[in-house]
Amino acid sequence: MDLRVFTEPQQGATYETLLRVAKAAEDLDYGAFFRSDHYLHMGSTDGLPGPTDAWITLAGLARETRRIRLGTLMTAGTFRLPGVLAIQVAQVDQMSGGRVELGLGSGWYGAEHEAYGIPFPKEKFGRLEEQLAIVTGLWSTPVGERFDFNGTYYQLKDSPALPKPAQNKVPVLIGGHGAKRTPALAAQYADEFNIPFASL
Template sequence: MRLRIFTEPQQGATYDTLLSVARATEDLGFDAFYRSDHYLKMGDVTGEPGPTDAWITLAGLARETRRIRLGTLMTAATFRLPGPLAIAVAQVDQMSGGRVDFGVGTGWFEEEHTAYGIPFPGLNERFEKLEEQLQIITGLWRAPAGETFDFEGAHYRLRESPALPKPVTADGPPVLIGGFGAKRTPRLAATYADEYNVPFHKPDDTAAAFGRVRAACEAQDRTRPMVYSAAQVVCCGRDEAEVRRRADAIGREVPELRENGLAGTPQELVDKIGRFAELGAGTLYLQVLDLSDLDHLELIATEVMAKLS
């Protein structure tokens, strides 16, 4: 089981804070550092000093880390045009030496669109745009060298694009698609994704979502492997007092975290991670909400990750 650190900088984090977490992620042996792609805080926090852009952040981290993979859960397709987004991701991939993963979704948080003047169409149109973006971005990356790329869709049109720059690998960065939808999400994942992620659901619900994607892959006669993953908020402590202290720091209740996330002693986390592994998850994203608590990461690395086979 690969463990990856997943952050929510819109809740209040500077680039320097994210750099500290990313360096700890690398030094402690975790597989990757991921961040959300949001422009507005959620819940009862100030969000100060304000949002940081996901791909600008990852560009900086690409030059200040050496081993860990870097990615998004999930880039909002509503935020950026597909051509410039393909350029940005390919450039960050080059800057990192090929360590980028590209997680992308429809976008869902209407208030952040309103706050920053970003159009927010209905769900059907967002899914249509997401699929066209997937076709365009992967098409630009995979177009043979020296050939141009054209695309004619309902929402985007490209003519004689030089399809540059190229990412490090010929197929481009791995594509992640996530969500819990019953129809469109499984089809998009089976068609375009290298990894399918279920965020913040219990194991039984996660198993059902994995099953829908497996069925979609079979329906398409897909032959290339799919990575299955889950994301869970994490709150670990050596004893109950430490668990409670960390839950208080993120404004959550311990019983609720135990039920809906990864919370408790290191052994409790090992046991629950094992349940996700039994479902076929090969990667787990640990949502770390208190970015000042680097001791939390060290505890997970030494007492949880070290015990996973």
């Protein structure tokens, strides 16, 4: 059994707190340290001292831990452009020596988008589908070869498809409650399908 630690720092945690938790989890031989990707607290807590960014936090932890795997549950597809996300995750994977896992969902918490001036599109699923294709496509395309996504309506022309992650394949986790489209995306792209707070 692989036991992993999951944190929700938007509820109120500093980087130093997250570092202590990640190091303790590593010392206690847990398999991984995951964190949420939210910028606004939920419920009755005040969320102080304020949010931390998931991928900046994981970059720091990548340099300050040795063995434990690091990832997100889930990176919000609404927060980052796919090319930028591919670069961020690949770089953190390099910084960690190949210990990163990418959890990616469509994004759902409208209030945090409004609070930080982040656009909250009505059609999020198509964006998630596009992100998965582009991020995994950029990582798997050999250097120097042209990467095309869905030919007619989106094309990355002459992309260098760099940087590459340290791992041959970064594990991808897809999360969501969709009954048909989300499981189909998970079957196509994911190593793991995460469905929180759901009955059988």
